[in-house]
Amino acid sequence: MADVQRRPLLRHLRGAPTTYVRHLRRGKPVHEGVGVSFWFRPLTAVISEVPVDDRELPLLFHARTADYQDVSVQATVTYRIEEPALAARRLDFAINPDTGAWRAAPLDQVATMLTESAQQHALTLAAGMTLREAIIGGPVELRDAVTAGLAGDARLTDTGITIVGVRVVAVRPEADVERALQTPAREEVQQEADRATYERRALAVERERAIAENEMQNQIELAQREEQLVARRGHNERRRAEEDAAAAWVAARAASEREKLAAVTQAENRRELGAAEAEANAAYLAVYRDMDPAILLALAAGTLAERLPEIGQLNLAPDVLTGALARLTAPRDAT
Template identity: 60%
Template sequence: MADITARFGWRHLRAAPTAHVRHHRRGRLAHDGPGLSFWFRALTAALAEVPIDDRELAISFHARTSDFQDVAAQATVTYRISEPATAAARLDFSIDPHTGAWRAAPLEQIATLLTETAQQHALDVLARTSLSAALVDGVAAVRARITDGLAAEPRLPATGIEVVAVRVVAIRPEPEVERALRTPAREQIQQEADRATYERRAVAVERERAIAENELASKIELARREERLVEQNGTNARRQAEESAAADAVRAEAEAKRTVRLARAEAEAAKAVGEARAEAQSSWLRVHGDVDPATLHALAVTRLAENLPRIDSVTLSPDVLTGLLARLGGAGGEQSAQGRQGVQGAQGRQAVEGRQGRTGGGARP
């Protein structure tokens, strides 16, 4: 819409670059072109504003296919007014000189013309097409037919209108029919999904079976290795027992031999000691047999004195001396023989004790 302002009885019009303005003054064309700006008087001016930009026209209509099914079509037609002078002459694009608004509705007339023309060609195509074909190839067929129909329509060039592009958005059946048509595809998709599920389950079962077989094989192999381990442990235990028994036998044999050797050595030592003692006793007896009896008596007395306990004092009463003298006088000969034997016995004991003192580390006190 043009921008019109008032100044001192005059009007000033300023149009957009996408608007073609025609100014007639007293029946003559004063201004003609897009994006004009000029002064005019409202009483003598006739103004027309024609949009020359591309415009989108949305078309929605219902049609019936060859199998008597109702479908809804949605399309968009892009057009523009290529001949503003022709369009202003065929349609009322005049504007109010005070407000700049259109006095009529020329764009609605163009929309009605384009809608009815496009709808007519689309209905013609869909009426000879089945529902399934319309849903599959209907969009391209309807777009091509509308484009050709609008290009061949004589009223559009005569009105100065040029169709730029035609787009068919969708062709849809009724909701119930659409759900019914979707059912086979959904069933097929569901069957495919079920088959995929079954295949996945089969694969899962197969994998589980393989895993179970692997686990069983692992257990069998583990049991076989445990059996080998037990056998090897038994073999090792037997071998260890045999080695231990052999070692114990060798040790016992060595200990027995050692014991026998020790016993033999002790026996030989005892025999040697006995022989030495016997030899010493024989020598002692031979020596004492050749000595004078008086000497033997003296040695016996000396030995006896050595073995008697210590006597600090001796008290002799007359009775004791009388009896002692009587005994000494009556048994003089017997005492002399016994004295010699006592001396010899004392000398033999002294010789044996002397040897024991040498072997044991000292003489008896």
């Protein structure tokens, strides 16, 4: 909206860089252009303000498909008033010289033309499509059809309006129909989810089985190793027992050999000792063989006296002493 300042008997208008302003006085243009600024007399001035920027018009309407199904079409039309002077002559863009506001609603008229034209082309196209075709390929086909229809609309061309672009956001059926259409897809998704769940469970079971088999294999291997260990220990024990028995046999044999050698040595020693004692006795007897018996008796008595216990007093009878002396003094032949 233009900025209008009031002065006594005069007004000053300052336009915007996106609006086209046309000032007529007595039916002739005095000022016109984008972003103009000028003084004018409100009693003689006729001023029109036309926006020249890009504007978007949201559309929401219903259409019927070839299989008698209602669909709602949500779209957006972007347009621009390319020839503002032409639009100012075809539509009422006049503003109040005191406030700068539009006297009418020109943009509503533009919106009505665009909406009716877009709906016409969209309805015509949707009538030849089934519901599934409208939902699947409808947005693209409707966009192309509405764009081509608006571009070739003579009313828009004569008004100086140019279509910048058309966007079809969605083509949706009624709520219950949409739920019915969504059911197969939901069922398929649920089946995929169930299949994924079953596969995950099967994979988990397979992994658990693999883990159990691995544990069992480990236990079998441990049992085999334990069996080998027991066998090795038994073998070692047998070897140890055999070695101990062999060592004991060698020790016993060595002890027997030592005892045998000791016995032989002892026997030799005894034989040599006996021989030595025999020789000594023979020599001893040989010494006493030719000795006087009386002397031998005296020696025997001396030896006996050495071996007898101590005698404090000895009484000899006369007859014993006489007999002994007689034997000592008797000739050798008498004995």
